[in-house]
Amino acid sequence: MKLADYVILALVAFVLFLVIRHSVKRKASGASCGCGGCAGCSARENCASRK
Secondary structure, X not given: OOHHHHXXXXXXXXXXXXXXXXXXXXXXXOXXXXXXXXXXXXXXXXXXXXX
């Protein structure tokens, strides 16, 4: 593999890390009910943010 391949793999891994970290932080803060947000949730009547 060439250096460019390693750079691309590192960028993909970094972006994946950021996406997972953002998701975990949103879930921990109570900003979402586990389905990407209350506005897009099919069970939004039962969705409540925890504070």
